[in-house]
Amino acid sequence: MDTLQQLSSELEHEYQTTKKFFELYPSGKASYAPHQKSMKLDHLVGHIAEIFAWPSFILPTDTLDFATGDYKPTQITSREQLLEVLDKNYKASKDTLAAAAEADLEPSWSIASNGHKLAEWSKYGAIRHSLSQITHHRAQLGVYYRLNDIALPASYGPSADDQHFG
Known part of the structure; x- marks a missing residue:
């Protein structure tokens, strides 16, 4: 089994689906949030876009420490920037996945804050987790869009807004 090819194929599918959602990113709604505990729309889409870089960050590193690293969230200001x-x-x-070897997926990788491990996986597990995060947050984005009367594109089959549905 070629795990790297499978991860790459899944990443490509998630990219194609997410791109359809991002092409609908509404101007003038950046600060929209459906609840006070929810992320603002611009932060949510920026986070989703960032997750697509995680495999390229995970494979050559051992950890990401949010408190001691230089990570700063991407600030999204337009649909064009989001797509870029x-x-x-x-x-x-x-x-990164194309250049990797299967053995590169075996070492441990973790996220931490000030040296305190928050989560740890194999690098394969961390990449799988990132793919799940894309799906999770894109589903949140679908709720934001639905609440703003933005028709949802198909994800894993037709949406209720798809003209071919039903």
Whole structure:
């Protein structure tokens, strides 16, 4: 079984689906949030776009420490910028996966804060987790869109807004 090819194929599918959602990103709604505990729309889409870079970050590193690293969330200001960030991050991860060997998926990788491990996986597990995060947050984005009367594109089959549905 070629795990790297499977991860790459899944990343590509998630990219194609996410790109359809991002092409609908509404101007003038950046600060929209459906609840006070929810992320603002611009932060949510920026986070989703960033996740596409995770495989390119995970494979050559051992950990990400949010408190001691230089990570700063991407600030999204337009649909065009959002699509550029998505494309750049997707390409970086596709290239990283293409250059990797199966054995590169075996070492441990973790996220931490000030040296305290918050979660740890194999690098394969961390990449799988990132793919799940894309799906999770894109589903949140679908709720934001639905609440703003933005028709949802198909994800894993037709949506209720798909003209071919039913």
